[in-house]
Amino acid sequence: MIQIALVDDEALFRKGMKLLLEDYEGITVMLEAQDGEHLLQQLRQASTLPDVLLLDMKMPNLNGVDTAKVLQEAFPTLKIIVLSTYFSKAFIVNMIELGAGAYLPKNANPDEVVATIREVYSNGFSYNQAVLEVIRDNMLQKSKPKMPLSFGVDITSREKEILQLICEEYTTSEIAEKLFISPRTVDGHRNNLLEKLSCKNVAGLVVYAIQYQLVKINPETFWFKKR
Missing domain, CATH: 1.10.10.10 (Winged helix-like DNA-binding domain superfamily/Winged helix DNA-binding domain)
Known part of the structure; x- marks a missing residue:
């Protein structure tokens, strides 16, 4: 069973994602948080950590970028999938460098989200075509x-x-x-x-x-x- 944590400031989105994900075999949502601070509080109190974290970017108190920075130090084994409406090159490169195993838009197909969760759970990362193009462009821009x-x-x-x-x-x-x-x-x-x-x-x-x-x-x- 893949244990999921959901972090998003929109309660309706969290509840909808929970229902959607748990409709798939082998996936359960064990933790929900409204922002990064709420997530960290729960992780520090948890007896068992989630396997995969679905992380929003824009949140009050502690946003996705700052949350990822803390997680990289405090919980480095936690696998992160960014699920956000922000899909700019700068955001993607920044989050990948902070250890995000995948970056998906919020309007992604549910089957793609679940497939990505399973891939990240098994391999640690799963970069789709859009993200790979960003990686490619970032590499080509480096003169050396x-x-x-x-x-x-x-x-x-x-x-x-x-x-x-x-x-x-x-x-x-x-x-x-x-x-x-x-x-x-x-x-x-x-x-x-x-x-x-x-x-x-x-x-x-x-x-x-x-x-x-x-x-x-x-x-x-x-x-x-x-x-």
């Missing part, structure tokens, strides 16, 4: 890659293989099968990458890998294609 904060860190050939496959949206079990290693070994390499590159979660790892060209990607193709 910035010097990574972790410059000089030694990444093994196996870690590079696993990083590539993570960015190609393979799951832990799929990576294990492809490389003939155990899922626990894959988890160990992924955790080493997170630590070495100072990333909080898989979404941050993917963004870092693309930004500093640690994986093979052609921006003109938007994204990797599984074979």
Whole structure:
């Protein structure tokens, strides 16, 4: 069962989303909040954290951007999906750099929302075509890659293989099968990458890998294609 948290200042939207999501098998809404402050209060008191957070951008008291900044430090394992009417390039790039695993418009098809939830729950991220175009444009605007904060860190050939496959949206079990290693070994390499590159979660790892060209990607193709 995927445990969902909903954060939006519109009560009607929250109630509608709750009814919609729980109509799908394997999904339940365990927490609702009206803004970032309300969310953080509940998370700090919760005995169990939600798996995926659906986060609005414009909210009183603590907006989506500031909430994501706090979550990145206090609850780095919480997977974030932005669900907002604000779909500008600046917002998307900012939230992805803060570790958002997906960014969807509020008028997205319910099936797409649920599919994204499941993808983010399994893989840590799910970027649709519109978001991929923003990532591509952001990459093309960079005349040269910035010097990574972790410059000089030694990444093994196996870690590079696993990083590539993570960015190609393979799951832990799929990576294990492809490389003939155990899922626990894959988890160990992924955790080493997170630590070495100072990333909080898989979404941050993917963004870092693309930004500093640690994986093979052609921006003109938007994204990797599984074979």
